[in-house]
Amino acid sequence: MRRTEPEGHxxxxxxxxLPDDGLPVLPELAGVLAAAAARGGAExxxxxxxxxxxxxxxxxxRGLPAVPDRTALAPGAPALLTALTxxxxxxxxxxxxxxxxxxxxxxxxxxxxxxxxxPAESGGVPDPYAxxxxxxxxxxxGRDPRLLVLSVADDPTATVAxxxxxxxxxxxAAGEGLHLVSDETWRDTLHDPHDTVLLSPAEMLPxxxxxxxxxxxxxxxxxxxxxxARFPAGEGGAALHARVLDVxxxxxxxxxxxxxxxxxxxxxxxxxxxxxxxxTVRVHARVAAAAHHxxxxxxxxxxxxxxxxxxxxxxxxxxxxLSERGIGDAQELEDFLTARLGMPAPGxxxxxxxxxxxxxxxxxxxxxxxxxxxxxxxxxADDPAELPQVRRALHHLASVFDDLRxxxxxxxxxx
Numbered sequence: 545m546r547r548t549e550p551e552g553h554x555x556x557x558x559x560x561x562l563p564d565d566g567l568p569v570l571p572e573l574a575g576v577l578a579a580a581a582a583r584g585g586a587e588x589x590x591x592x593x594x595x596x597x598x599x600x601x602x603x604x605x606r607g608l609p610a611v612p613d614r615t616a617l618a619p620g621a622p623a624l625l626t627a628l629t630x631x632x633x634x635x636x637x638x639x640x641x642x643x644x645x646x647x648x649x650x651x652x653x654x655x656x657x658x659x660x661x662x663p664a665e666s667g668g669v670p671d672p673y674a675x676x677x678x679x680x681x682x683x684x685x686g687r688d689p690r691l692l693v694l695s696v697a698d699d700p701t702a703t704v705a706x707x708x709x710x711x712x713x714x715x716x717a718a719g720e721g722l723h724l725v726s727d728e729t730w731r732d733t734l735h736d737p738h739d740t741v742l743l744s745p746a747e748m749l750p751x752x753x754x755x756x757x758x759x760x761x762x763x764x765x766x767x768x769x770x771x772x773a774r775f776p777a778g779e780g781g782a783a784l785h786a787r788v789l790d791v792x793x794x795x796x797x798x799x800x801x802x803x804x805x806x807x808x809x810x811x812x813x814x815x816x817x818x819x820x821x822x823x824t825v826r827v828h829a830r831v832a833a834a835a836h837h838x839x840x841x842x843x844x845x846x847x848x849x850x851x852x853x854x855x856x857x858x859x860x861x862x863x864x865x866l867s868e869r870g871i872g873d874a875q876e877l878e879d880f881l882t883a884r885l886g887m888p889a890p891g892x893x894x895x896x897x898x899x900x901x902x903x904x905x906x907x908x909x910x911x912x913x914x915x916x917x918x919x920x921x922x923x924x925a926d927d928p929a930e931l932p933q934v935r936r937a938l939h940h941l942a943s944v945f946d947d948l949r950x951x952x953x954x955x956x957x958x959x
Contacts, residue, residue, distance in 0.1 A: 559644025560890040562729070562760050563699070563853040565824050566909025568920050569765055572816040573806055577768070580805035586798035590789050591617035595804050598811035599772045605813070606731070608746055608755060610774045614781055616788060617807070620769035621729060621758035623797040624788070625649050625693070628754060628773070631787035632723055634690025635682060639670045641856070641895035641903075643699045643727065658682060658689070659896050666847070667856070668698030669705040672712040679720045692722045696742055697730035700895045700905040701856040702832065702849035704734065707743045714748050723784075724753045729761035730852045732821060735829035740850055751776050754784065761852075762821050763810035770799050770807040820923075827922045828853040831908045834929040834938050839906070842945035853909055856892075859902040865948040866902060877902050884944045886910075911937040 587595060596612040603610035618624045626649040629636060636650040640659035647657040660670035660678045670678075670692070682689045694713070696705045717724055726745040734740045746753040755774040760766040773788065775781040792798075799807065810817050832849040839846050845858040859866060859877065871877050874891030881889035887910035892903030913919040913933040922928040929938065 559648065559894050560888060560905070562645075562758065562766055563907040564766055564909045565828065565853060566912045566919050567824060567827070567923065568916050570816060570820045572814075573764070573810060576809045577802050577806040580802040583801035583805070585801050587617065587801065587804045589793045589796075589798055591615070591799065592804070595799070595808045595811075598808040599774075602772070602811040602813065603755075603774050606744070608744055608774060614775040614777065614785055616773045616775070616785065616792065617799055617804075618771055618773070618792055618797045619799050619803070620760075621645075621727065621756050621771040622649060623792065623795060624756050624771050624773045625725065625727075626652070627788040627791035627795070627797070628725055628756070628784075629653055629655060629691065630791045631784055632691045634688040637670070637675070637678065637689055637692045637722070638896065639668055639694055641667060641700055641892060641897045642693070643695065644890070644894045646693050646727075647896065656687075658687075662701075663709060666698070666703035666705045666709065667701030668695040668703065669710055669713050670694065672709075672716040675713060675716050676720070679722075689720065690723060691725065692717050693725045693727065694745065695727040695730070696744065697728065697733065697851040699730060699852060700854060700892075701847060702852045702854050703847050704740050704742055704850045707741055710743060710745065711748060714745055718749055718752060722752075724749065726753050726755045727757075728755050729758040731757070732762040733825050733828070733851045733853070735825065735832070735850055746774065746776075751778050751780065754781075759807055759810060762824070763817065764803075764807060768803045768806055770803055772811075823923045827912070827925075827928045828908045830927060830929050831911050831922075831934060831938075834934075835906060835908060835911065835941060838938060838942035839945055842942065842949040844945060844948075854905055854907045856895075856903065856905050858892075859904065859948065862945075862948040863902060865950065869948075871902070873899050874901060874903060875899070877904055881944070885941060906941075911941070913937075 596615050599615050600610040629650050636655050637658045638646050639662045650657045661674045663671045679689050724745055746755050758771040775785040836846055836855050839857045843861045846855050849855040871880050874893040878891035889904050892901055893899045897903050912922050918933045925931050
């Protein structure tokens with residue numbers, strides 16, 4: 545992760561990568577990739593027939609029926625979002641905060657990005673009234689809002705938007721004629737799927753939503769780039785699919801043949817894959833809950849993580865302790881915590897939050913151990929958070945935040 549311009553705290557140009565799972569590659573998955581290693585070519589643009597069929601089956605099992613001529617694969621979700629943004633004219637709206645990789649591709653294409661606040665209960669989905677007001681102001685200024693990117697299972701906040709909020713926001717977006725891109729990279733990482741209701745926007749607005757899923761969310765290692773887009777039904781979806789394929793062709797954005805073999809295997813969800821996904825989710829859910837407890841016990845604010853391998857903390861209540869250490873903005877907070885924790889701690893400015901706000905995303909993978917053997921033991925542990933290396937990492941995390949809390953208390957007592 546590269547920092548912003550070091551001297552002037554200029555614009556954020558490089559965002560942190562997706563949170564890694566930190567675990568060894570599933571042996572069966574590695575075997576499929578190795579068996580295809582002699583294939584030096586790549587899939588056709590958008591994916592070959594076998595890979596498309598596997599992607600459609602993956603969608604069907606999630607209540608999102610798909611057909612090959614409304615589905616496309618690319619080497620990672622950024623390529624798909626770039627192609628979608630290029631194919632849809634007009635300005636782009638995103639929730640604040642949002643995934644760090646969304647805005648750069650719009651800006652690369654010369655499209656300004658307009659953030660919309662999210663409600664208190666969750667991130668990833670804009671507040672419906674704030675969305676309507678933002679669209680109104682944009683049009684009053686001569687702008688042309690056309691595309692809204694959102695995420696029900698969210699990075700960076702690790703929350704899952706409730707269905708009633710999603711319904712109100714989609715109703716507002718549809719009334720304003722917006723096309724929606726639903727980033728569903730983290731939908732298969734719900735920490736408690738029996739107590740969390742996740743609805744895809746495509747279930748509510750099947751004719752206006754394109755679903756994008758980066759397989760690095762749950763199925764593939766991040767270094768094996770592959771992602772799926774499911775386009776709406778009807779003539780509009782067909783035309784958008786064709787335009788996206790044109791852009792992907794211009795970019796030569798094709799999935800490498802060995803990665804395609806691994807992606808097809810993972811998308812078909814054989815037992816070894818589903819078992820590993822479930823085990824990985826269990827590990828990160830437990831460690832995320834422990835990390836959340838450490839953070840809020842020190843006086844910081846954080847919504848309980850409901851998905852993914854991360855949590856989003858607001859250290860505003862600890863501002864006096866931060867000021868004591870010369871930390872006045874999100875970049876300085878990022879630098880401080882990255883050094884003290886010994887792990888990446890990207891500030892909220894990476895995700896579109898205000899530069900002056902003391903927010904940070906913490907990922908759980910670095911807490912699992914220092915080597916592959918330690919991290920692998922987490923998969924079989926009854927309680928991964930009680931393993932020695934994880935306990936040490938969590939204790940260190942708590943001690944860093946406790947120091948900031950103590951600094952804030954010293955400041956209060958000196959007043």
